[in-house]
Amino acid sequence: MDGLRFDNAFIRQLPGDSRSDRERRQVAAAWSPVSPEPVPDPRLLAVSRELAGQLGLDPEVMGRQRFAEVFAGNALVPGMQPWAANYGGHQFGHWAGQLGDGRAISLGELLAADGSRHELQLKGAGPTPYSRGADGRAVLRSSLREFVCSEAMHHLGIPTTRALSLVGTGEQVVRDMFYDGHPAPEPGAVVCRVSPSFIRFGSFELPAARGDSGLLGRLVEFTIDRDFPGHDASDEAGRARWFAEVCRRTGVLMAHWMRVGFVHGVMNTDNMSILGLTIDYGPYGWLDDFDPDFTPNTTDAQHRRYRYSAQPEIAWWNLGRLAGALSGLFSSQAPLEAGLQAYVSAFHEAQARMLAAKLGLDPGVGGNGVEEGQDTAIGLARELFALMHADGVDMTLAFRLLAQVDPDAPDPGVLAEAFYDPGKLEEGRSRWVDWLSRLASCWRRQALPEPDRVSLMRRSNPRYVFRNYLAQQAIDALEQGDDTVLADLMRVLAAPYEDHPGLEQLASRRPEWARQRAGCSMLSCSS
Structure with a gap:
């Protein structure tokens, strides 16, 4: 780990705060120097081995405990120069003024062996000048959700920040999960986020709002x-x-x-x-x-x-x-x-x-070029969304199952697994038959061979997504010391377009018990 190369351009080239304390204040600079606050008992809970390998940060090579110490915020390696960034923002449509990294502390900009730049940022590593009265910590439930979803989105092919590690802190963090006046202690954790840059729209809004044209430029x-x-x-x-x-x-x-x-x-x-x-x-x-x-x-x-x-x-x-x-x-x-x-x-x-692509259509379907084909797809998709909304159909499952429809005998029964209320399938059968028949007609008219169409649909429609109830199951298990649920999730989410025999339950629609349970339907910003 001592051989890592850092080039901390953000703090080298942009003006910083003259103070290095944690006192909450208005800061007329792009960043403030601030170090992570040590935790009592750092323990590595999970790591993205793919990303760790890319960055040259294999915990098995460096030592798991040393890795945990660094990525909990208890230790630094040569080249790290921690800071918290300053920015503002519009929150729910209203200008909120200065916000900044209230519980995120960047360790440095790591240069990987291939020359790529990766800012390493700890979330939950303690207070900063931007914490606005909060403690700068994060709890296990929110940290696990960020760690897993960052990597899940990457493997879905969606532009995203990444997550390197999830480290338990060995301390309890008090949070009012529902904002209802009943705070309770929860296990603390720190997640290491990774991105070429964490600069946001609000980074530019703050100096503009203050009339600081020099910093903005x-x-x-x-x-x-x-x-x-x-x-x-x-x-x-x-x-x-x-x-x-x-x-x-x-x-x-x-x-x-x-x-x-x-x-x-x-x-x-x-x-x-x-x-x-x-x-x-x-x-x-x-x-x-x-x-x-x-x-x-x-x-x-x-x-x-x-x-x-x-x-x-x-x-x-x-x-x-x-x-x-x-x-x-x-x-x-x-x-x-x-x-x-x-x-x-x-x-x-x-x-x-x-x-x-999700519907298995060549953009040129219809005979008059790409635009007509895309218009056909948009029209069919809008009708499908209306059907799914009316009948309570699972989006992920429905699109995935469409690849199994027989173009010569389109049967909505193929989609039965996606219906939360099986009775809705029979009630709306004629509407579904009509829609599937028109989709099948498009399939038959296009030049795309059947195996290629099915392959296109399977590449475009994930089998596995990180549903909230799956996240809650992993959180519950990890709080009890069981990391197998998380490990299984990480396995399927690393290849979400593939089938994983023996783990089909992780592709199931939301169970009824999760419809109203906290963490499985809606969540607060509390973490």
Whole structure:
């Protein structure tokens, strides 16, 4: 571990706080130096071996206890220079001012053997100047959810931050899980998050809101130079191309979320990555029975601002706030408006392409080129979503089972496993037969051979997703010292498009007992 190479460009090139204490305060800089606060008994609970190998951080080579000490925050290795980043954000549509890394502390920017850059960040490693009265810690349930989902999303092919490790702290952390005045102690944990950058939309919003054009300009230049190779920060045209690229990446990300039924739950601008990655896994969730209004966040239960169906619109709104923050760097609004239009185009193009693949359709089906084929896919998908919503059908299972439908005799009985109420299948049989017949007709008209169609659908529709009830089962088991449930989950989620004989139960629809249980349907931001 002592041979690791760090190049901590963020703190080297951007202005930092002159103070290194943890006192909560307003900070007129991009970051504050702050060290993790040691924990009493660090214990390695889980590690992403794939990522550890890529980074040269194999705990078996370095020693499991030393690894646990470093990634709990008890020890540093040469080259690490811990800091907490400063940023603001719009939370639930309202400007919240300075926010910052209240319980996240970055250890450094590791340069892997292949030259790639990876910022290592501990979440739950103690208070920082941005903790706003909180303790800077995290509990096992939230840390496990972030660790597993980060890696699950990566293997689904969705742009995301990664997670290296999950370390138990040996201490109890008091949390009011339901915000109902009944706090209780829970096991503490620290997760190590990994990303090329944790810069967010809110990183630019804060200096803009304060009128600090100097820091804003330096942050834009730094971000483009370090994280967007091939883009030029020196003139307005280069900055315009960069903003358009941010918008394009965000559009593709939203299409991916919608493709697999992922709901982020708290799409504040401080939770939006400038790289177009999924970051900050808090009260997220997955669609079980298809409901476009579903949000997993209890804080958002009344207004459902961040519901599944609203995510593409919210991302556009958030990009609008970023555009407003950057407007002082442009002579007119035209480049920013063009960037926002690039988001719209990127989202719709990616969505159409992904829906076509999920339905086993060649984009050119229909005979008149790609556009007609994508329109066909979008139309069929919208009708399918309406059917699934009306009949309480599981999104993940339904799309996966579609590959088994016989084009010459389309039978909705093939989808029976996806229905939460079996009676709905018989009630709606004629509607399902009609829809499946039209899909099968498209299959027969296209040139895609049958084996290729089935293969396309299996590559596009995961068998396994990290449902909330699965997360809760893993949390319950790990709190009792049993890591086998987590190990099985990590195995299937590392290859979510494949079948895993003997682990089929991890692909099952949500059981009835989980419909209302805490942690299995909705969650709070408390962790």
